[in-house]
Amino acid sequence: MLLDSVCLSQRPKLRFNSKIAEILASPRQSVPMESFSQNPSLWQPNRQASQQTDLLVRSILGLFSFVSVATTAGIVLTLFFETVDFFRVIPIWRFFSETRWTPLFASAQFGIIVLISATVLTTSIAIAVALPLGLLSAICLSEYASPKVRQILKPALEVLAGVPTVVYGYFALLFVTPLLQKIIPGLQGFNALSAGMVLGIAITPLIASLSEDAIYAVPRSLRDGSYALGATKRETIVSVVLPAALSGIVASVILAVSRAIGETMIVAIAAGQNATLGLNPLVSTMTMTAYIVQVSLGDTPAGSIAYQTLFAVGTTLFVMTLGLNVFSFWFVRRFREKYD
């Protein structure tokens, strides 16, 4: 004890050790010993009360998480039963084989393929815009930007994510469409092209931000390993960093796809309400979400077949996004690299 304190106090250069030395060198009786005594009357924990508090906290937390699970279950069940009712009247083969979507007309047809084609079209255009924009800005932000540039760029990108989609919708309709019409003469006032492009802008921050996280998470040691072999920065990014971040990048893209599929306002405003089958981006078209808006806003009586189409379309939408999420979940687990 004494020896230790002497040794330590001889090394005043090391700051922490010198503090220890001070404590060790100080006379023992200066420590207020009463508070460290073994007197049991000073220690009376209420174990039972803390157990009850624990139980209460656990119940409250459980209740709240149950509410969200119950809500999901409620939505799924509602969709399911209403959809079953719909298919009792309209056979499922008509739903998938008819090539026109006219549930509100006298000669009603229910070819969901019409709405799916529109959704696929706008989503594809959106991804064609958002994937290069998002991925390149993610690479720029995480690999090339100086801290200063990053400080400006990143919030600017995140502002995009905060723009209300209705604003995007009118931006597409009133700004992008007239602009495009100057380049493409045959472009209709409502069209999938401008809706899809603006939809792409809207999901760019999602891809950029999640891909950047994935790229950022690639350990420094991997980049060092690549540089140490004489790789340039570009070679390191293309051949080492991006492949290592692939699972996260793919997950971000899939999330963006399901967001684009479910996105409503932009397509409802800018793509029009004209349910036509085909993948022509220059004409007006109606996506699944736009149809749901149209019917919800109208005076469709509850229980009618037109009303029930809402749920059939909603279920289709739900199954598509669920499928994508399951795929992304599987993909990430399958291809994620574990670094320790």
Added chain:
Amino acid sequence: MQSPTAVLSARSVSVYYGSSLAVRQVSLDIPRGEIVAFIGPSGCGKSTILRCFNRMNDLVASARVEGQITYNDRDLYGPKVDAVAIRSRIGMVFQRPNPFPKSIYENIAFGARINGYRGNMDELVEGSLRRAALWDEVKDKLRDSGLALSGGQQQRLCIARAVAIQPEVILMDEPCSALDPISTLRIEELIKELSGDYTIVIVTHNMQQASRVSDRTAFFNAEATDAGSKVGYLVEYDRTERIFHEPAQEATRDYVTGRFG
């Protein structure tokens, strides 16, 4: 006085991180074909100096190197020197094995490909893996991920990867500190086998390792500054048996006999 056989030679090299000095005034020569060990307590700057030799410190924005380092008598930090080209001549193996998340084959082929290798890739991969004493263990699973190997195998893969681009010098930054004793022994044997063909500089915490593998040993120490940080400096550099048996400095003797550090 620069010995004629020195591959790398440092003269009064100081390294700063930002405004704080990390290592001061290091001068030493790395003779061709020898194994040089850097030993010393944590924070003494031995890894920092090592990373100056292949300009890995360039990648740290705040790092600044003063003094002169020559590689084959040419200024390593000269204005016309391309750091990327330097790193393909002076390879590096890191503290923790860091194979790329690619197949074992691609781990080796990557370096060769970016350096414009035009020969037979299969032969190069096999030769490099044999050189790193890994071939027999992985020859049937070259398509498997490099990350599926054990830690010791991963480190030998990293050595194979460094050897594949046929550098002149291999820098090793505590290559065994994350490995178990048996893997460590295998890597040490491998280092000795490589010594004839390559100049190797190895940083190690393990003094027995330095005495087992190296021809020369440099002992670094650190001292505290008034600002509370530590500055490393070279205490003594000599043939390994002298450093361990009759060191000139008392601090070296204290360190190698385990009295501190």
